Amino acid sequence: MGRQIFTQENDGFIGAYYGGPADSRKAVILMLGDSSTDRMARCGAGWLIARGCHALAMSAGRKDYGHHNYPLERFGKAIAFLKSMGMEKIGIAGASTTGMLALVAASYYPEITLTVAMSPSDFVMEGFYRDGRDGMRERPGDNESSVSWKGEPLPYLPYAYRHPEYWQKIVEESKAGGDRIASRKLFDESERRHPLREEEKIKVEKIRGKIVFVGAEDDVLWDTCRYIRRMEERLNQRPHDCTWESLLYGHGTHFVFPDSMLRSILPLFSGLLVKMMFKAGKEYPKECRETRREIDERLSKIIGEW
Numbered sequence: 001m002g003r004q005i006f007t008q009e010n011d012g013f014i015g016a017y018y019g020g021p022a023d024s025r026k027a028v029i030l031m032l033g034d035s036s037t038d039r040m041a042r043c044g045a046g047w048l049i050a051r052g053c054h055a056l057a058m059s060a061g062r063k064d065y066g067h068h069n070y071p072l073e074r075f076g077k078a079i080a081f082l083k084s085m086g087m088e089k090i091g092i093a094g095a096s097t098t099g100m101l102a103l104v105a106a107s108y109y110p111e112i113t114l115t116v117a118m119s120p121s122d123f124v125m126e127g128f129y130r131d132g133r134d135g136m137r138e139r140p141g142d143n144e145s146s147v148s149w150k151g152e153p154l155p156y157l158p159y160a161y162r163h164p165e166y167w168q169k170i171v172e173e174s175k176a177g178g179d180r181i182a183s184r185k186l187f188d189e190s191e192r193r194h195p196l197r198e199e200e201k202i203k204v205e206k207i208r209g210k211i212v213f214v215g216a217e218d219d220v221l222w223d224t225c226r227y228i229r230r231m232e233e234r235l236n237q238r239p240h241d242c243t244w245e246s247l248l249y250g251h252g253t254h255f256v257f258p259d260s261m262l263r264s265i266l267p268l269f270s271g272l273l274v275k276m277m278f279k280a281g282k283e284y285p286k287e288c289r290e291t292r293r294e295i296d297e298r299l300s301k302i303i304g305e306w
Contacts, residue, residue, distance in 0.1 A: 003037070012077035013058060017085075018045040020054030025088040026306065027054035028114070029078055029105075031098035035059050040265050044093075047261040051303045053091070056082060067097055068127030068141040069148040075105045079112070089306060091209075095119055096221065096254065097146065099214075103231075104147055104154070106207040113209025114306045116299065118256050119219055121187075122227040122234075123200045124156040136167035155199040160189040178279040182220035204231045205240040212245050212302055214295060216252030218280040224254075247298055252291035253278040258299055259292035 004017040016036040020027070028048050033040030036057035045055035056078055060067050075092075082090055091114030094102035099120030106115040127141030140163060145153035161169050166186075174182045204211065213231065215224035225248050235244060247256075255262065255274055262270040274281035274288055281288050 005037070006078075006081075008074075011081070013074035014060070015056055015058040015078060016041065016045075017081070018042070018049065018055040018057065020049045021052055024052050024054060025086060026052060026091070026303075027056060027082045027085070027087040027089070028091040028093055028116075028303075029075065029082075029112075030055055030057045031059065031092075031094040031101060032057070033059070043264040044261060046264060047258060048093075048303075051300055053303065054082070054085070054087065067101070067125070067146040068129060068144045069153050070101065070146060071151075072105055072108050072147060072149045075109055079109060083111075089113055091115065091303075091306065093118075095257065097125065100125060100202070101147065103202045103204060103207070103211075106211070107203045108149065108206075110208045112207070114212075114303070115207055115209070116212045116214070116302075118214040119221070119224045119254050120213065120215070120227065121222060121224070122202055122204070122231045123196055124154045124202065126156045126159050127153075134164050136164050138167055138170070139163040140166050155197065157190055157196060157200050158194055160186060160193050177220060179220050180277040184220050184222050187222040201234070202231070204244075205235055205238040205242075207240075207242050210243050210245070210302070210306065212247065212299065214247045214256045214299075216249045216254070216256050216291065218251050218278075218284070219254045219256075220278060220280070221254045245298075245302065247295055249291040249294075251280060251284040251287035252295075253281050253288060255281075255292075256295055257292060258296035259289065260296050262292060 006015040030044050032044040036059040041057040048055040092102045093116035095118035099117040103117050106112040125146045127144035127146045130138050140159045145156040147154045170183045173185050213228040215228050217225050
């Protein structure tokens, strides 16, 4: 699978274009993995290409999953490139933090007419780093948003804890629940200490085309199904020019990826990874697998009809 590399210095965004079927005029901006060229990004791109789309993977850094003041203007540059390639339909997809980012970007760029958000939040998160400071895997930024627009940070929900307590609390929660990583209590505590303000919420009513929310009740990173229901309520209460579909499941963990995509990333160990990462994956492997298979089928249909 060939690719064209983009750099911030030369192109205004960091990414890799993997192309797609020659007769297709549909493209999806994909945000998966730590880099736009790592295995997760490549396999995600391959999954989209197999469904008739061109794929443009984007990442915050060359090899960095941290998000702090990510300029939304990068998506404008990426969209301009896709238009120059003759794309008539442009979508965006992300998971976890980038599920949030996909929703925010789509609310700013009306050219995006398909938005797939897996395990998203309904608010802009505070920025975070993964630079290993003081031996901690992750730390909050210094009063930084995860996203910026025109050089200004967007309002965000501040984390309940600062460095190094932030990561210490995540480790504590993960051990208590038997998960490799868990932070749901951290996010609940963040909202308890700082009830969400309107300016921090994602303006999903500004998104065009179709939105697909995907989440599982047993997600231990945050309560994504509650967040998705709040976005549904917001859409029901405000004028909007979009349709939406929520794929919500009892079991599926934070990894609510299409099954064939996850299996291409880890051909022999996809199910084992979910079991290793999350207690729910170990206790409900069949249910989690059935969830991923249904997501695969439904997302494939949605993309085909788009």
